[in-house]
Amino acid sequence: MHLAKITNLLLFAFTFATPLFIQAQAQAQIQQEHPNLIMTKAGVEKLRQNLGKVPLFDKSLQSVKQQVDAEIALGIDTPIPKDFSGGYTHQRHKLNFQVAQKAGELYQILQDDKYAKYIRDMLFQYEAMYQDLPVHPQTRSYARGKLFWQCLNDSNWLVYMSQAYDAIYDTLSVEERAKLENNLFRPFADFISIGNPQFYNRIHNHSTWGNAAVGMIALVMNDEELLQRALYGIEDDGLELDLKDNDGGFIKVAGQKAGFLANLEEPFSPDGYFTEGPYYQRYAMYPFLIFGLAAHHVKPELQVFEHKDNVLLKAVDALLNLTDADGKFFPLNDGQKGMSYYSPELVTAVDIAYHYGSQDPKLLSIVEKQALVLLNESGLSAAIGVRDGKTQPFAKKSINLSDGPDGKQGGVAILRYGNEDLSLVFKYAAQGLSHGHYDKLSYSLYNKGDEVLQDYGLARFVNIEQKGGGNYLSENKTWAKQTIAHNTLTQNETSHFNGEYETASQYHSDLYLYDDSNKDLQVVSATESNAYPGTAMHRTMAMIKPKNFEKPFVLDILKVSSQTKHQYDLPFYFMGQVMKMNFTYDSPSSLSPLGKDQGYQHLYVEGKGKPSDNTTQFSWLGNGTFYTLTTATDSNDELLLTRLGANDPEFNLRRDAALMIRRKNAGDTVFASVVEPHGSYNLVSELSVNSNSSIKELQVVHDDANYTAIAIKDVKGTTSLFVLANKANSTTQQHKLKINGKYYQWTGAYHFTDS
Amino acid sequence: MHLAKITNLLLFAFTFATPLFIQAQAQAQIQQEHPNLIMTKAGVEKLRQNLGKVPLFDKSLQSVKQQVDAEIALGIDTPIPKDFSGGYTHQRHKLNFQVAQKAGELYQILQDDKYAKYIRDMLFQYEAMYQDLPVHPQTRSYARGKLFWQCLNDSNWLVYMSQAYDAIYDTLSVEERAKLENNLFRPFADFISIGNPQFYNRIHNHSTWGNAAVGMIALVMNDEELLQRALYGIEDDGLELDLKDNDGGFIKVAGQKAGFLANLEEPFSPDGYFTEGPYYQRYAMYPFLIFGLAAHHVKPELQVFEHKDNVLLKAVDALLNLTDADGKFFPLNDGQKGMSYYSPELVTAVDIAYHYGSQDPKLLSIVEKQALVLLNESGLSAAIGVRDGKTQPFAKKSINLSDGPDGKQGGVAILRYGNEDLSLVFKYAAQGLSHGHYDKLSYSLYNKGDEVLQDYGLARFVNIEQKGGGNYLSENKTWAKQTIAHNTLTQNETSHFNGEYETASQYHSDLYLYDDSNKDLQVVSATESNAYPGTAMHRTMAMIKPKNFEKPFVLDILKVSSQTKHQYDLPFYFMGQVMKMNFTYDSPSSLSPLGKDQGYQHLYVEGKGKPSDNTTQFSWLGNGTFYTLTTATDSNDELLLTRLGANDPEFNLRRDAALMIRRKNAGDTVFASVVEPHGSYNLVSELSVNSNSSIKELQVVHDDANYTAIAIKDVKGTTSLFVLANKANSTTQQHKLKINGKYYQWTGAYHFTDS
Structure with missing residues (x-):
């Protein structure tokens, strides 16, 4: 049934039903004192x-x-x-x-x-x-x-x-x-x-x-x-x-519960991750917490804050962890970039979580940054904490947040190095309801508050009337949600699940392993087998600080298995000014779109080349730091330099660039890459430091069903090796593998050696 | 004679001449105490x-x-x-x-x-x-x-x-x-x-x-x-x-003097403006001041600081005035954006100017921002000033700086409103030696430290080896220096002086009037008659805060006079996200360059339209502020939406956008526009305020050889009028003019009424 039709029908029904409900006010009321909702009589006394x-x-x-x-x-x-x-x-x-x-x-x-x-x-x-x-x-x-x-x-x-x-x-x-x-x-x-x-x-x-x-x-x-x-x-x-609904989201699925408690149950994972993503979690936190607090005051027996093992208070912590070093939310799924923990909703969330939670002194450092508290008991409590010098830094660590009501529908992992010098956001979650994007196993990368490899976010200018009334723009669907708009694999120029919400909503990726126990070698790995029926993807991301490198880098291994041949496209949406590359390419004299639909119609091709070497390198400068992508390429690969903006007559899209690896006619394959920050450039001193990659060569030295191994040779000749057991994620299992004539032995799913 | 040839010849000559000069050290030396150059014995004592x-x-x-x-x-x-x-x-x-x-x-x-x-x-x-x-x-x-x-x-x-x-x-x-x-x-x-x-x-x-x-x-x-x-x-x-030289600059012209004193004499105007522009002024200030200081210590009788009425110390003040609200230099001519008064050269300049000048307490506010002083007497003096609380704010005002050794070769005017809320940089200067751009009567506009309408700056990544060895890129000549890269008029797709340095170096624009006496109505006006022989340009820029407007706007009147017909292109290099416009345009399915050379080969056309109305409006959002360009257009005008980046195989250029007004087959004409900041948008509150222009209509209501008048009607129906006497810049002359049946009378070269 068409939606507009049923809406009208419902409205019609409602018009006649109204008087009945209005009369319902006749029921007896027990006298309560006021205010009793967010403020209380006793609380107000304290404020005064x-x-x-x-x-x-x-x-x-x-x-x-x-x-x-x-x-x-x-x-x-x-x-x-x-x-x-x-x-x-x-x-x-x-x-x-x-x-x-x-x-x-x-x-x-x-x-x-x-x-x-x-x-x-x-x-x-x-x-x-x-x-x-x-x-x-x-x-x-x-x-x-x-x-x-x-x-x-x-x-x-x-x-x-x-x-x-x-x-x-x-x-x-x-x-x-x-x-x-x-x-x-x-x-x-x-x-x-x-x-x-x-x-x-x-x-x-x-x-x-x-x-x-x-x-x-x-x-x-x-x-x-x-x-x-x-x-x-x-x-x-x-x-x-x-x-x-008009965002394409389901209104009702079989067996669906409703009401506040069901909404509290369903979208939050036990870790407090909200399945739509942080932008909407921020938006939803306000009614959750405000009604939770009102219920806490008026109907404490409902135990809303305690529901699902304190999930509401956990959610505040999860949300704070889903920010970059500047406090901006990672724009997973539909999210407008720039939204941050400085928003009024987060002032509410942090104050309430501080006061009604365990008075975590780390929350006070966020309160200090917000420089604003609620005008109620929780705000007073936070302000007193700050006044009394209780503040401790909210040092964000690596974290793995499960998705799904029971925490079994994949998740989002954030690997962090140092003081958020490098933050990797790896998404292996469920679809995320109607605000979800078709981007299984995608990731984005941050250097402090700067995007290194970006997630595009949404295509919308929230509340700006001139741009489609401030609502979602058509490009949100034609571009922002499509797989090719993300740093993940697109097969045959078709989005994951063919961009079909009904299908996508039935599946989620699965965690293979997560280990942040060694800060210099953190690993997350996940699999996805439903996005393209017949094709399995297994992506492993490691944040590694080898002894011989100035800064940590990210190793990205995407193993694709399929019995049939496909075209695979893997883009890297780098942020910054192109510095150099070690391949040649043709520059077209006029720009044409890369494809016809599924997001490809929005990409111009600014350059098209072939690898000159088995190791392809591409460098850029982003906000004072140099970055190099080093990736193992095949001589048949195509290297595309793309620019967003085709078929965008209303200028709704940003003119952002990407390097895309296109591998044609491939079945089983591995995309192995390192994203390496290095050196610096300062516009005032005009000093350029360490502007070249420290990597000489990157090779897939072993790949079969059981093991994949990547060798990284630095410019001084030292070779590091990363081996992953593809089918045994136990931390205790022992492995032995011969690579290039040499035996490697280790315990657990992965092994790294840099000497 | 070819340069490499003469260089070799000179080197050859030098090789044989060397022994002679080395022997020159044999001359008698009078004993001096050391250090005596920048530090002195007495000064060091004081430091200790x-x-x-x-x-x-x-x-x-x-x-x-x-x-x-x-x-x-x-x-x-x-x-x-x-x-x-x-x-x-x-x-x-x-x-x-x-x-x-x-x-x-x-x-x-x-x-x-x-x-x-x-x-x-x-x-x-x-x-x-x-x-x-x-x-x-x-x-x-x-x-x-x-x-x-x-x-x-x-x-x-x-x-x-x-x-x-x-x-x-x-x-x-x-x-x-x-x-x-x-x-x-x-x-x-x-x-x-x-x-x-x-x-x-x-x-x-x-x-x-x-x-x-x-x-x-x-x-x-x-x-x-x-x-x-x-x-x-x-x-x-x-x-x-x-x-x-290899930048295309002259090495020797007839009658040329040489040496430090001649270099101090020639490039500085009496106001302390350095003809190459602020980026190079910053670079040159260091040797000027350091040798000036050394001479002050060792050869005080040379009076280097006092030379040309204290021009070296005046130059420091001029240079500080050539910055935006963040202290970044306006990138006039060749200038790398981002260079600022935080650079070491400016630490030197400000400390020396403070100590050896009049101990201006306003300079101490720059010292405080720099948070660093020189390790010599002048640094100590500045640091003591800061310690003793002598600091006063360096409040930048509107300023008109003459160019040329005698101050008679045009200049640069900066109109400012409020606390640098709006800063207009209007260039009507001489060529600026080999680092000059072909952009007579061009301007750029700033909102605090944000560019509203940009000057592109240079095409170079200073000291970044990967980009052409860190040297000037070929795009500096093919794009950055060309007229079309600037917010000024290009005739017949040809740069000013046909881009010929020899010709350009002979001429300069002329000031018509400058008046910043009323902060709500500041005007600068200048003429250029040599850039295109046979075509005279007269551009008048007014920063006006009418009673009925929220913020001040810039009125831009460019009167062009020619007895023959030409194609005129006037671009506006806006910085930000396109919001809306009141004209329709075609969006090409693939992008092609706008022209073949003189910079046009680097511009793609993203949209091509015609005015829908005599008043054309175009809005954008830049870093939290809305802007609208309102301009009087003719039904035959073409409106081009351009994007930089064509014929740029090495990705040396930024992908910046412009709106360009193209008027074909025109002789005498007036381009009259208002650039109007309004409202705000905040990514955290997501609140959009006053996002629409307050202007309903802009019309050239009178134009002849003697007078040009612009009427601006706001959305509430109030009409403002600006009249300029085109040939009488006296402040005392009385004028009377009938416009649309109504007589206007005033004294001085211009008249504005907003009621």
Whole structure:
């Protein structure tokens, strides 16, 4: 059934059903004290007592006060909804709920009636308009909201406004509350839930927001029916199984649970990794933690924070670990680059995790960087920790995060060297729901906060009206999600799972081994056998600091096995200025696209060559560091220098470059490469240091079903050897292998020797 | 005569002449005390007395000590010269003279013999190798050195080594000094001067280094003959008039003076602007100031600092004003982007200008940013100023710097708004010697340290061996110097002066008016009548903050007059992500170069369209700020979206974009545009603010020989008007003009009204 059709049908059904739900407010309410949601009476007392005593808290209070006072001076505007996310009406309604939530905090802390009045006036303006408000005029969403173009944003509104309402609850008369609850909050909660089950009843960050919104207002209003709906979803949602949303994600699969607790159960792995990736984890953390905290206060018996072995608090730690040295999230799957732990959601997450977790002093170093705390008990607690000098550095280490509800659907490994001097992000995860990319066994590489080999991220300019209304651009699908947009293997110019979400969602890669016990020799290895039926991929990434090298390098072994012949393309999306290469190539006088679809239509070919040697080298300079890719090539390989930007009439894509190894007519093969940072260049001293690779030769010296061995010879003649047992990942098994006439013996799945 | 031929001839002549000059050392020497060059006995005493008392000086001392100690531990290496600027032998010899100079300072301050020994050993290694050393094996330079591929770098060596020698002079025996002077220093000085008059006897930064090198060693050795040669050049250099160097610069023109004082006279304008541009001014400042200081100490009667009304000290101020908000030099002419006032040359310049100038407390704010001072009296003085809290901010204002020895060869104007929120760099200068670009009346625009409309800079990777040996790349000539690479007018796809240096060097643009008296309405205007014979250009740039605008904008009026018809191309090299435009264009399926030569061969056409309206608008997002170009277009104009990178097989060029207005078959015409910064976008808050232009319409409402008027209508309907009197730049003349039936009256060359 077509989505727009079912949406209309649901809306139709809802229109008639509405009066019934509104009447549900008649049920008995037990008197509660307010605020009780995020702030509590006792907590507020503590905040007031500490005013002027905790610098970071005071500074945060002043900053919020300044912003809210400026908004109050501007006056309240609740325009008729009209725009997409970049437009005025969207921005205004968004700012309204954000400012109202903050005004609520200020009212509680400063006891200045102007803040209560501001919220009350705003709420009654919404109350006056809401009942007659049609669904939003923009039709793109599978679940259109009323204030916003999608229910997701309406849910944001309710999550924040619930807090504002809670803050001024005691200042309102019984009649005023009844008016707000009957005309605004209950119909609002019903609309985003029963009115839009295709939005509300999923396992998806959208639903998390919806569930939290309904749950938050339920807790303020003490409405048990809404609370049950928040926690467990809508029992009979009437949704069919073949529906998809406008991002292409499934709305319902067989046996699917719903509601907040199911959303907490499903997308988080036991390690706290969120299957959509860090960008969306950041977005989803807010409703998870805020509703978790509200439940902690009002319904402690639900034990939301303790759910699934404290997964919510673990998730904060996982999320912080999914950042580069500057705190920017790795853009796995759909992720806008630049988003970081400086975002308001992470201020919330870190403060709450500090206070309600184990008061981990390492979190305080993030708090110090954020230089802002929440205006509630957790923020005060963090600010006191900072004031009292408890801060310890949050030194990120290598980490392996499992994916899947049970932690058995692959994962993401991050190998780090030193003080994040080199960070490798290796993805062997599940599809990641509708925001997933088709990039099994792909990786990206960072030098501190600089990308060395990039993950493209998403093709979208979030909230920028001029670029497709701030929504996903068509290039997200035609480029960003495609396999060729990533540093992994594309077979026969076709994306993994043929780019089919239904298929991709059934599979995940599998961990072969992970070992970060020796900082100078860290290894992660994973396999993928479903992306291309009949073709098995086994990729092993090692971060190695050999004695004879200035800096660590990354060894990348991609073993491909197939009984039939294919064309394999392996790109390296290097970031920086091309320095030199040891192969020759033709430069076309005009640029044409490399292919017709699956992302290839967006790539120009700026150069096409052949290896001049069995060891191909390619160097670039990125932000003051030289890098060399050294890779074992076959004389029949093609070397393509590509540039993004073909078939991009609206300039939605960046003009980024790659070196691509194309191996034609190959069945079983190994791509073995080293990515090596070396030396430096400084634009002020103009001094170029160690600008040449230390590697002379890289060879696959052994490859069969059981073992693959790579020899790396440096410029001074020393040869290192890395051997992997392809089929025995036990750490205790003993191996013996003869390579070039010499016997090697070792214990465990891999062996490295650099002398 | 061919250059290589004359160079060989000169070398031949020199080989026979050498013994004569070596014997010149026999002349009588009056005893001098040492050190007396940059350090003095009294100065060193003062440094020692202040040790431990001046934090920034102590820190600088520690930092230098650490570096020198590490080098001493490594041991001395003086390899046989072999490489270009990026290679090992080049880098090693360069490091040698830098470290030796520093070791000299340490020896004087710390009185530790190991530093004297290090210098002595190094000097004797050079002494042992120098006499038999052939000219450098790399043949690219018009003046090959011995230690380095060009005499320029040999001169650098001598400027630094003279200081090292001076520092340990008293530790050497008379015999040791005689050996060094006879076998190393005098032959060295002779080789770079009499041996290479084509290098030494020019008006050029090369010669400045050569002159300073000879002068420095002359002052240490108390050699009057060499000193005269340094100050006044070689009297009879035997050079012909038609010679050029390998950058295409003239070696000798008729009536040319030579020597240090002539080089101080010619390239600096009375305002302290150096005609080659800030990047080379930075480079040249070091020998100018260091030899100036040495002369100040040893030959105060020469009054080098006082020469030409203190031009050397003025030049430091001019240079600091030629930077963006981050301290990076504007890349006028050949300039590598990223070079800044953090460079060692500027540490030298600022410390010396502070101490030997008027102790301007504003210079101390630059000293604080540099966080490093010289290990001599001027460094101590600056560090004491900082310690004593004398620092005042160096608030850069709008400034107009004249070009030419007498200040009558055009100039460079910088209009600034606020705290460098917007900085316009308008170039109406002379050619700028061999490093000049063919870009009359071009401009670049900055928002703090971010480029809004860029000047490309040079096509070179200084000292990076992999990229053409670190030297100028052929693309510097085929692209970077060409007119089309700049934000100015190209006629008939031909560069200004047809790209001919000989012609270009004869002319300069002329100032029409400059007025920065009202910060909300600053205007600079200049004319150019020689770049295209028969075509006159008059460009007026105004930085205006109208009442009804959030931020200031730049109004750009380029009036072109020609009795014949031409094709005019006016590009805007915007920096950032395309947002939207109000015209339609075709996107080619494959990219081809726009033209055949004069830079056009390097531009791909990504889009080709026609104006949809008389007011064309084009918006982009650059580093968090939105910008819109609004320009008056004709329905016959072509709008080209270009991308750099065609015919660039070695990836020497950046893939930068431009919007180009092409007006065909035009004689007299006006290009009138506004570049308008507005709003903001933040990647962490994902909030997009004021992303649309405030301008609705821009029209040329009047244009004749006497007056040009531009009307700017904002989105709320208010119209502003800017009128320029094209032929009367008097500030007192009264004007009256009827535009669209309304009379306007004003006094002075321009008039603006925004109500």
